[in-house]
Amino acid sequence: MLVILMDEQILSPACVCQTCLLADQSGQPRWRQGKLGCGHAVRKLTPQQPEQYECEMGFRIANVE
Numbered sequence: 001m002l003v004i005l006m007d008e009q010i011l012s013p014a015c016v017c018q019t020c021l022l023a024d025q026s027g028q029p030r031w032r033q034g035k036l037g038c039g040h041a042v043r044k045l046t047p048q049q050p051e052q053y054e055c056e057m058g059f060r061i062a063n064v065e
Contacts, residue, residue, distance in 0.1 A: 002029055005052075006059040013061070022056055029061060036061060 004011040018027030022038035030037035039055035053062040 001064050003062050
């Protein structure tokens, strides 16, 4: 499940991505084959952290299982 990480909040991508020009037709991040197509991977600080990405709009997105 993809979530958007803010300073003190965790948001659903539907709250943010639906107005993004890079989102897919359903207003979700472009998630394909385990990679974010509308952003880039961010290096994890610890192996326990989930995969994190930074979208083109500057939001931090995590893949939480």
